[in-house]
Amino acid sequence: MTVKEVFQEITPSDFFYRNRDIAGFTNPARALYSTVRELIENSLDACELSMIPPEIYVRISNKMDAQENFYEIRIEDNGPGVPPEVIPSAFGQILFGSKYKLRQTRGTFGLGGKMALLYGQITTNGKTLVISSTGGNEIYEYQLMIDIKNNKPIILEKKVYPNKRKWHGTILEFTTEADYPRAASKIIEYLKQTAIVVPYANITFIDPKGKLYKFIRVTNKMPKPPEEAKLHPHGVDVETLRRLIETTKTKTLYDFIKTHFQRVGDATANNFLKFAGIDLKKNPKQLSQEDIVKLVNALKNFEEFLPPDASCLSPIGEELLKIGIKKELNPEFVTVYQRKPSAYSGFPFIVEVGIAYGGGIPKTGKIELYRFANKIPLLFDEASDVSWKVINNLIDWHRYKIPQDAPIAIFVHICSTKVPYKTVGKEFIADRPEVEREILNAVREVARRLSLYLSKKRSIERERKRYGVFSKYLPKIALFATKLSEKKKEPEIKYLLKKAIKIEEEFWGSEEEERKSSGES
Amino acid sequence: MKKRKEKVLENLKNLGLKIYEQIEEGVFPSIEMPSRSTSNIIYDEKLRQYILGEKTVKRSTRNIRHLRPFTQLIWVAYFVKDLLTQNKTSTLRDVFYSAQAFEMDFVDQAESDEIITDLETVINFPREDFNVFPEERSAIFGDLTIEYTVPGYEGKRLNLTSHPDGVMIGPALVSSEFVDCKADKVIAIEKGALFTRFIEERVHERFKALLVQTAGQAPRATRALIRRLNQELNLPVYIFTDGDPWGMHIAMVIISGSANAAHLRDLNTPDAKWAGVWATDIEKYKLPSDKLTELDIKRLNELKADPRYKGKLWEREIATFLKIKKKAEQEAFSRYGLTYIVDEYLPAKLELMEKS
Numbered sequence: 116m117t118v119k120e121v122f123q124e125i126t127p128s129d130f131f132y133r134n135r136d137i138a139g140f141t142n143p144a145r146a147l148y149s150t151v152r153e154l155i156e157n158s159l160d161a162c163e164l165s166m167i168p169p170e171i172y173v174r175i176s177n178k179m180d181a182q183e184n185f186y187e188i189r190i191e192d193n194g195p196g197v198p199p200e201v202i203p204s205a206f207g208q209i210l211f212g213s214k215y216k217l218r219q220t221r222g223t224f225g226l227g228g229k230m231a232l233l234y235g236q237i238t239t240n241g242k243t244l245v246i247s248s249t250g251g252n253e254i255y256e257y258q259l260m261i262d263i264k265n266n267k268p269i270i271l272e273k274k275v276y277p278n279k280r281k282w283h284g285t286i287l288e289f290t291t292e293a294d295y296p297r298a299a300s301k302i303i304e305y306l307k308q309t310a311i312v313v314p315y316a317n318i319t320f321i322d323p324k325g326k327l328y329k330f331i332r333v334t335n336k337m338p339k340p341p342e343e344a345k346l347h348p349h350g351v352d353v354e355t356l357r358r359l360i361e362t363t364k365t366k367t368l369y370d371f372i373k374t375h376f377q378r379v380g381d382a383t384a385n386n387f388l389k390f391a392g393i394d395l396k397k398n399p400k401q402l403s404q405e406d407i408v409k410l411v412n413a414l415k416n417f418e419e420f421l422p423p424d425a426s427c428l429s430p431i432g433e434e435l436l437k438i439g440i441k442k443e444l445n446p447e448f449v450t451v452y453q454r455k456p457s458a459y460s461g462f463p464f465i466v467e468v469g470i471a472y473g474g475g476i477p478k479t480g481k482i483e484l485y486r487f488a489n490k491i492p493l494l495f496d497e498a499s500d501v502s503w504k505v506i507n508n509l510i511d512w513h514r515y516k517i518p519q520d521a522p523i524a525i526f527v528h529i530c531s532t533k534v535p536y537k538t539v540g541k542e543f544i545a546d547r548p549e550v551e552r553e554i555l556n557a558v559r560e561v562a563r564r565l566s567l568y569l570s571k572k573r574s575i576e577r578e579r580k581r582y583g584v585f586s587k588y589l590p591k592i593a594l595f596a597t598k599l600s601e602k603k604k605e606p607e608i609k610y611l612l613k614k615a616i617k618i619e620e621e622f623w624g625s626e627e628e629e630r631k632s633s634g635e636s
Numbered sequence: 637m638k639k640r641k642e643k644v645l646e647n648l649k650n651l652g653l654k655i656y657e658q659i660e661e662g663v664f665p666s667i668e669m670p671s672r673s674t675s676n677i678i679y680d681e682k683l684r685q686y687i688l689g690e691k692t693v694k695r696s697t698r699n700i701r702h703l704r705p706f707t708q709l710i711w712v713a714y715f716v717k718d719l720l721t722q723n724k725t726s727t728l729r730d731v732f733y734s735a736q737a738f739e740m741d742f743v744d745q746a747e748s749d750e751i752i753t754d755l756e757t758v759i760n761f762p763r764e765d766f767n768v769f770p771e772e773r774s775a776i777f778g779d780l781t782i783e784y785t786v787p788g789y790e791g792k793r794l795n796l797t798s799h800p801d802g803v804m805i806g807p808a809l810v811s812s813e814f815v816d817c818k819a820d821k822v823i824a825i826e827k828g829a830l831f832t833r834f835i836e837e838r839v840h841e842r843f844k845a846l847l848v849q850t851a852g853q854a855p856r857a858t859r860a861l862i863r864r865l866n867q868e869l870n871l872p873v874y875i876f877t878d879g880d881p882w883g884m885h886i887a888m889v890i891i892s893g894s895a896n897a898a899h900l901r902d903l904n905t906p907d908a909k910w911a912g913v914w915a916t917d918i919e920k921y922k923l924p925s926d927k928l929t930e931l932d933i934k935r936l937n938e939l940k941a942d943p944r945y946k947g948k949l950w951e952r953e954i955a956t957f958l959k960i961k962k963k964a965e966q967e968a969f970s971r972y973g974l975t976y977i978v979d980e981y982l983p984a985k986l987e988l989m990e991k992s
Contacts, residue, residue: 584700588707591740592697593659595707595714599652606659611697614664 126209126266139227139541140234143184147293148301150234151175153227154190154287155306156491159313160221161194161285163429164340168332169193169316170284175295177323185239186293186323188231193284196249199275206232206245206287207259207268221491233261235291242271243289250283295323301494306330307443308485308492312431312528314439333442338435344427345377348387348414349461350533356411360399368402369395376414378421387417415461423463425456430465430530431490440471440526447473450564451526454557459549464531466550468557470565476522482506483524486544488534493542500543502527505554515566523565527554578616585615641720644766647759648717655710666696667706669757670899677898679943684906685893686944688757704741708751709758711740716755716766723787725767725807728752757899764810764857774858775802776809777835778846779818780865785811800835802849810857817846817869821986822862824848824908826877826886830966830977837978843986846871854890856903862890863905873905874989879913879923880963881935884953892944910949911985915956918964921981924971925962932963 135141139149155171162169170193175186197205209229232243248254258272299322306320310330315337318330346355365371372384379387388395391413393406402410431439433451440449451469458464476483486493486502497503502525512519529544537545544550589608597605651667658665670676670688680687695702695709715734719726726734732748735741742748752763759766780796786808793815796803803809823845825831831849834840840847846865850858865871875890877883893904918925928936939945940954957963969977 581700584703588703589697591707591738592655592665592710595710596652596655596659596665599710599714599717600649600656601652602656606656608659610662611659611664614662 126264129263129266135230135234140230143292143294144297146234146291147175147186147295147298148305149227150188150231150291150293151302152305152491153231154188155309155318156221157228158190158192158194158285159309159316159490162192162316163337165195166337166340167193167195168335168337169313169318171316172319174321175293175323176321177295178290181290184292184294185290186295187288187290188235189286189288191284191286196283196285197245197247198249199247199253199255202245202247202255202257203259203268203270206243206257207261207270209233209261209266221489229261231291232287232289233263235289236261237263238292239290241290243287246286248278248283250278250281252278254278254282303328304494305492308487308494309490311439311443311485311526312436312487312490312492314435314442330443334435334438336435338429338432341429342426344424344532345375347423347458347461347463348372348376348379348417348420349458350423351376351411351414351461353407353411356407356414360402360407363399366398367395368393368397368399371399376420377424383419383421386419387413390417390419423456423458423461425463425465427532428456428463428465428530430467431487431528433467436467436469436526436528440469440524444471444524445475446471446524447476448565448568450561450568452557452560452564454553457549457553459535459547462531462533462535464529464534464550464553466553466557467526467528467530468554468561469526470558470561471524471526472565472568473522476524478520478522480520482519485524485526487526487528488536488541488544489530490528493544495542497543499537501546501551502544502554504546505551505558509551509555510558510562512562515562517562517566517569525558525561527558529554582612582616586612589615640761640765644759644761645717645720647761648713648720648766651713651758652710664696664698665706666694666698667709667758668692668694669754672753672757672899674895677895681943683901684891684944685901685904686895686898688898705751705754708735708740708742708748709754711735711738712748712751712755713759716763716768719767725769725786727769727771728763729771731768753896753899760899762856762860762897762900762903764807764860767807769807769857770855773804773806774851774855775804775831775849776846776861777802777831778840779844780814780846781816782809782812783815784808785813796846797840802831802835802847805848805855805858805861807857810861814864814868817871818844819846820844820871822846822848822865822871822873823911824850824854824862824873824875824887824890825966826850826852826875826883827966830876833974834978837975839978839982842978843982850875850886850890853886856897859890859893859903859905862908863902866905866907872990873908874911874986875908876911876966877913878963878965879915879918879925879968880928880965881932881939881954881957883913884910884950885935885939888939888944909989911989912981913964913966913968915953915960915962918962919956919960921969921972923964923968925964925968928957928961928963933958933961 140146151173155173158171159169172191174189178187235241243259245257245259246254254276256274257270260269260271262269306318306328310318314333315335317332320328359375363371363375365374368388369384372387373379391410393410430453433453436451437449449469449471451467454466456463456465484497484503484506486500506525529550535545535547535550537543589611593605593608655665669692671691671693672688676689676691677686678689695706697703697706712731715731728749729745731752732742732745735748752768756763776796778796781793784790784792789808821844825834825847828849828851831847834847839845848858848862862873866873875887877886887910890905891908897903917923936954936957945954969981
């Protein structure tokens with residue numbers, strides 16, 4: 116008996132429908148968390164690229180007449196809006212988007228947001244309402260569905276309204292199957308941690324019971340948006356190279372290398388092609404499969420390329436992260452340290468680490484770890500993350516005279532054009548040596564600063580205590596001396612108290628007097 | 637007695653004045669006093685007691701670690717001055733509790749006791765002179781008439797045979813004047829049981845003796861009283877203890893004082909004599925005995941090195957103890973009958989002692 120193999124082409128939307136686990140839509144609770152997260156991240160990305168301080172409104176409601184596990188999601192932002200002609204594709208076609216470039220954004224492929232809509236459609240057979248304007252004279256409203264089989268948007272309805280107040284932004288509304296009670300704590304935690312890294316955003320959330328959560332903007336400063344950068348030769352794989360060759364307008368490999376890769380000049384291009392052993396005049400479109408593989412290997416192994424350009428990164432910045440931590444956690448002490456850009460496998464990355472102590476930081480007996488990657492809070496699988504390893508296994512807190520059960524929170528942000536996640540779940544960072552080293556050095560620096568603060572605090576505390584001792588006993592001495600000497604007026608001790616503050620700790624630790632008696636001997 | 641009290645009051649006032657003036661001058665008040673650390677306790681051959689050496693310590697309020705004990709010290713000075721002027725007495729424990737009313741914090745009584753010892757050192761008088769007494773009391777019995785000086789009893793007289801259990805040695809007795817004495821010696825006895833036996837057997841009459849029960853290690857008031865009886869009434873003092881290193885040392889503290897009280901004078905009675913039970917008595921009277929323990933032997937070796945134990949009798953007895961490795965209690969004489977100790981042993985011992 117023979118089985119006839121059937122080859123069938125599937126569309127991206129079909130593919131993601133079949134593999135929704137990968138994208139974080141495993142079950143109704145996780146799906147809701149992913150939905151909220153993806154939509155908020157899209158909105159934040161859009162606002163940040165246009166340097167608009169984000170204003171985001173999210174509402175999850177459980178419609179009275181609907182099924183118990185059907186929730187309506189509504190998200191509004193004040194981003195740049197989507198041009199009317201691309202709205203259907205932007206929200207109704209998978210793998211269509213503005214993010215196929217090398218620069219740091221939260222999402223990478225314009226996938227997560229549409230996955231949320233797709234999931235909603237699959238589970239409730241509902242449509243998506245999109246209202247958007249780029250700030251021009253009109254506001255566009257679409258009712259959309261996704262043609263999953265053909266990966267095409269279906270436009271159910273389209274309306275145009277005048278935009279008198281020049282509003283810009285996007286509103287999405289759709290229904291999805293979800294389990295809010297089980298997702299609630301993660302969603303709130305997600306919002307809170309997001310508020311830490313985007314203190315310049317107003318985020319409003321209304322839960323199904325009508326409870327309002329507000330995360331208020333405390334600054335209008337925003338990090339500089341990432342610039343677009345060319346690829347770094349070390350970060351190229353066969354597929355990327357194949358696509359580049361398909362679209363390039365260059366006629367020689369020499370030009371190809373110089374045009375499409377960052378920080379490659381004449382000399383480097385020459386040396387590289389010599390190293391690769393490929394003719395520099397060859398037309399890239401005529402490369403064989405073997406040549407492409409050979410070229411990729413050479414690109415990866417040639418050591419004279421300059422390190423990757425970090426201008427495509429958008430770290431939060433020491434000041435903003437500090438503001439965010441203060442705003443959400445109100446600690447007694449906080450400091451943030453940003454490392455210089457570094458790179459792994461051709462991908463630039465920057466590590467930022469903050470440490471907060473006391474005040475609103477709860478004393479839990481262990482160090483609280485907040486992890487962020489490209490400004491996204493990572494809430495799952497903490498113990499598998501490289502930061503966890505650094506904090507719990509690599510740092511000797513005793514050396515910093517920091518008690519391990521002190522109320523401490525550590526914030527680790529890594530931003531990169533390609534965050535080195537360990538798994539497709541994108542919840543924890545792999546312990547690549549380059550990344551681990553950067554995090555370790557940054558944590559050491561902030562630990563040193565906290566240590567300094569604590570020792571200063573201790574010495575102030577000691578001074579205060581010292582003064583307390585003097586002001587407790589000197590008046591008594593004056594009183595008893597007066598009574599003992601049968602004087603009428605007590606002597607003035609103000610002068611002595613003043614002096615007491617000034618005395619350095621000259622007597623501290625001096626065992627001047629031996630007050631041991633030797634028993635009846 | 638009155639003169640002493642005036643001197644104590646004067647010293648207390650001067651202490652206050654000194655501190656007061658230092659504060660007025662804007663100087664952190666400080667007190668200097670002889671150091672009581674072990675390295676500064678030396679044996680004085682002439683005085684036949686331990687005394688403090690030249691070393692002094694300065695307690696300065698400039699030093700934060702001294703502030704608390706300094707304040708405690710001046711508070712205690714103020715407290716006892718009040719006691720003296722109001723003619724009241726107090727105990728070590730009282731002082732500890734009274735402190736709380738003044739928000740003076742003593743961790744425990746050991747700490748307040750220590751501060752009182754400091755004050756003794758500074759004022760140069762034992763605490764009995766500023767009316768602070770320990771809790772434990774010993775007793776005296778015999779034909780001595782005293783006249784009280786304590787408030788409410790001034791001029792009242794008491795014969796110390798008036799009560800068959802003996803008269804408690806407390807502040808009132810210690811501060812009394814000796815009016816009339818029919819006794820010609822003092823016998824100090826370590827144990828209460830034997831003290832009672834001696835009274836029952838009328839030792840005070842038969843031997844014309846004042847009987848003092850030390851109740852173990854004699855309290856300082858008792859030591860002070862014994863000294864007064866010796867110095868003021870010229871009575872020889874004989875001490876009877878158990879026949880072991882500990883009993884021997886009870887006698888020694890009465891004779892030569894303790895290292896603990898090295899800062900004080902007039903507590904010891906250098907001419908008092910240890911009358912037994914000696915190690916040689918154990919052999920001579922064939923007394924029922926126990927074996928010396930390791931601790932006993934260790935103690936004997938310590939005493940051997942102690943400068944107070946220089947002298948023929950002490951050296952001989954220590955050597956004998958170490959040789960026979962035996963000890964005996966005072967009660968051991970009972971094997972020859974309850975009155976043997978009084979009828980036979982005591983007369984023989986007294987005769988021997990008076991000769992020496």
